[in-house]
Amino acid sequence: MMKFVTCGQMKILEKRADASGLSYYQMMENAGTSAFEIICSKYESSIGDTKVLLFCGKGNNGGDGFVVARKLLEAGSDVSLVLVDGKPASKDAITNFQLIEDKLPIIDMTVTESPFMDIPGRQDILIDAIYGTGFHGKLRPNALKAAAFINQFKKKSLICSLDIPSGLSGDATNFSQIDANAVEADITITFHNKKPIHLQPFARPYCGETAIVDIGIDEESLW
Numbered sequence: 608m609m610k611f612v613t614c615g616q617m618k619i620l621e622k623r624a625d626a627s628g629l630s631y632y633q634m635m636e637n638a639g640t641s642a643f644e645i646i647c648s649k650y651e652s653s654i655g656d657t658k659v660l661l662f663c664g665k666g667n668n669g670g671d672g673f674v675v676a677r678k679l680l681e682a683g684s685d686v687s688l689v690l691v692d693g694k695p696a697s698k699d700a701i702t703n704f705q706l707i708e709d710k711l712p713i714i715d716m717t718v719t720e721s722p723f724m725d726i727p728g729r730q731d732i733l734i735d736a737i738y739g740t741g742f743h744g745k746l747r748p749n750a751l752k753a754a755a756f757i758n759q760f761k762k763k764s765l766i767c768s769l770d771i772p773s774g775l776s777g778d779a780t781n782f783s784q785i786d787a788n789a790v791e792a793d794i795t796i797t798f799h800n801k802k803p804i805h806l807q808p809f810a811r812p813y814c815g816e817t818a819i820v821d822i823g824i825d826e827e828s829l830w
C-alpha cells in the first residue's frame with residue numbers, strides 16, 4: 608500500500624467502493640465505530656464516566672462525528688454537541704444526526720450568540736469533526752471560534768480530530784496553505800490511509816499522533 612492517498616484519490620476510492628457494494632453509509636459507520644474504539648483505547652479511565660464535547664461541521668466529517676456520538680452515548684458518556692455551521696447538509700450525515708438529535712444537548716453556533724457561555728470548564732475529551740478532506744481555504748468566524756475554544760483544553764483534556772485537524776487542507780505541502788489557527792489535536796484518527804498533510808513536519812503540532820483506521824475499503828481491488 609502507498610504511504611498516503613491524496614484527498615482526490617480518497618474520493619475516487621470511496622466512490623468505487625460504494626459502486627462495488629460498500630455503501631457510503633457503511634463507510635461512515637465503520638469510520639465512526641473505529642474512531643470510537645481508538646478513543647476508548649486512548650482514554651485510560653472508563654469511557655462511560657467521561658464528559659465529551661463534540662464539534663461537527665455540516666459535511667461527512669460531521670457525519671463521522673455523529674456516529675462517534677452515538678457510540679459514546681451507548682457507552683454511557685455525557686456528550687454535548689456543537690453544530691459549528693448549523694444542521695448537517697449531506698445525506699448520510701443527516702441520517703446519523705437524526706439518530707442522536709433528541710439524546711443530547713445541542714448548541715447551534717449559527718443561531719446562538721455566545722455559544723460557549725454555559726459549557727462547563729471540565730471536559731475529558733474534545734472531538735473535532737468539523738472538516739475533513741472537504742476543507743478548503745481558511746477557517747471562517749464560527750470555526751475559528753470553535754478551534755480556539757478546543758485549543759484552550761490542550762494539555763488538560765484529550766483532543767481528537769477525525770481524519771484531519773480542522774483548518775488543515777489534506778493535500779497541503781506548505782505551511783502557507785493551512786490555517787495557523789487550526790485545531791491542535793493530541794491524536795488524529797484518519798480513515799483508510801494517511802493524507803499528505805499527516806506526513807508534513809509543519810503539521811505535526813496540529814495532528815499530534817496519527818492513527819489510521821480501516822473503513823473496509825479494499826484498495827488493491829479498486830484501482
Ligand SMILES: NC(=O)C1=CN([C@@H]2O[C@H](COP(=O)(O)OP(=O)(O)OC[C@H]3O[C@@H](n4cnc5c(N)ncnc54)[C@H](OP(=O)(O)O)[C@@H]3O)[C@@H](O)[C@H]2O)[C@H](O)CC1
Pocket residue numbers: 621631632634635638664665666667668669671692696697699737738739740741742743744745746747750769770771798822
Ligand atoms: N464520502 C463518505 O461518505 C465518507 C466520508 N468520510 C468522511 O467525510 C469527510 C469528507 O466529507 P465531505 O463532506 O466531502 O467534506 P467535509 O466534511 O470535510 O467538509 C465539507 C463541508 O465543509 C464546508 N467547508 C469547506 N471548507 C470550508 C471553510 N473554509 N469554511 C467553511 N466551510 C467550509 C463545505 O462547504 P462548501 O461551501 O465548500 O460546500 C462542506 O459543507 C472525510 O474527511 C471523512 O471524515 C467517511 O470517513 C467515510 C465515508
Ligand SMILES: [K+]
Pocket residue numbers: 668735736737738739768769770771772773
Ligand atoms: K476534523
